[in-house]
Amino acid sequence: MPRVSTTQLFEDTRDKLQLSWAGGRASPDNWLDSERINASAQGLIGHLNVIHPNWIQVLSPTEIRHLDELGPQGAGQVLDKLVASDLACLIVSDGEPVPERILALADARPVPVLSTPISSIQVMWILRPYLARALAEYSEVHGVLLDVLDVGVMITGQSGVGKSELALELISRGHGLIADDVVELFRIAPNIIEGRCPALLKDFLEVRGLGMLNIRTIFGETAIRIKKNLKLIVELQRASAEQMAGLDRLPLRPENATVLGVPVRKVILPVAAGRNLAVLTEAAVRNFVLELRGFDSTQEFMRRQEALMSASEAPR
Secondary structure, eight states: OOEEEHHHHHHHHHHHHTOEEEEOOOOTTOEEEHHHHHTOSSEEEEEOOSSSOEEEEEEOHHHHHHHHHHHHHHHHHHHHHHHHSOOOEEEEOTTOOOOHHHHHHHHHTTOOEEEOSSOHHHHHHHHHHHHHHHTSEEEEEEEEEEEETTEEEEEEESTTSSHHHHHHHHHHTTOEEEEEEEEEEEEEETTEEEEEOOGGGTTEEEETTTEEEEHHHHHOGGGBOSEEEEEEEEEEEEOOHHHHHTSOSSOSSOEEEEETTEEEEEEEEEEOTTOOHHHHHHHHHHHHHHHHTTOOHHHHHHHHHHHHHHHHHSOO
16 A cells, blocks of 8 residues: 655655754654555645644644644644644645744654745645655556557556567557566546656666666667556457457447556457557557547548438438
8 A cells, every 4th residue: 555654754854845843753653655655634745733633744834823823722732633633744835943842742742843945835846746656546456567659558468468569569669668577656646647657667668588678778768757647458359360350440439448547548459360469559649649639530431421421311
């Protein structure tokens, strides 16, 4: 289950946010856990809020001034509510000095208090996409993820069907490799699946008979992509002559696969002697892009056929 500790958050964003550790200390409970967050009514990050508390509370000069105006008793009640919530950390923004009462809270809780000279709005702008990726639902699948004509395409199929050979042909035609063999998939938004490569396998493509190929070294920097949103799945299936003859030549409904709860367009390409799978994959991607723009080749052909039949049946 994806999760991020306060210490990891600090290390990952320290340079970008110019963070410093102002007080408090991390404890075993200072985790941002995707399962706990999804089951909680708390917000992920925002300005100081005790009615709808956030896991990460940001204190700008406005919130600090409000605490001062409440007086010792009122501020103490607010901080007591903070302690009662599932607080991961506090971030004091805009270069504000950290109030003594906040440092006392941090030591008693314990909860980390971080400080930054950057404005509170910019802090949240930077942290929200970072947390969305770090806490995204995650899965690993067997396949090859490529950037084909600026579309994230994952090639799947049984072992030995020719996925890596097809990927190598597409790379030689100018397309880019993201991951081979193991593809890491992250649901970074309700309808967006982002594909990445495990650190160990970056730049490498395994081809039977050739072994491990370093694609970056062979084809150059432009042959590699760091990540890509998954838009299309191309599944390779072995097919005999009888199976090829029995295929539906005019599929009226597109196929979809569900990946981490998100529907993804799927195309099945039968593998048989004489078929140029690289050309077929490029054609599938181009056809998919046209469908996104509202043009469906199959439906267009059906309409043209119906119009011709209507014209031939009309009385003369």
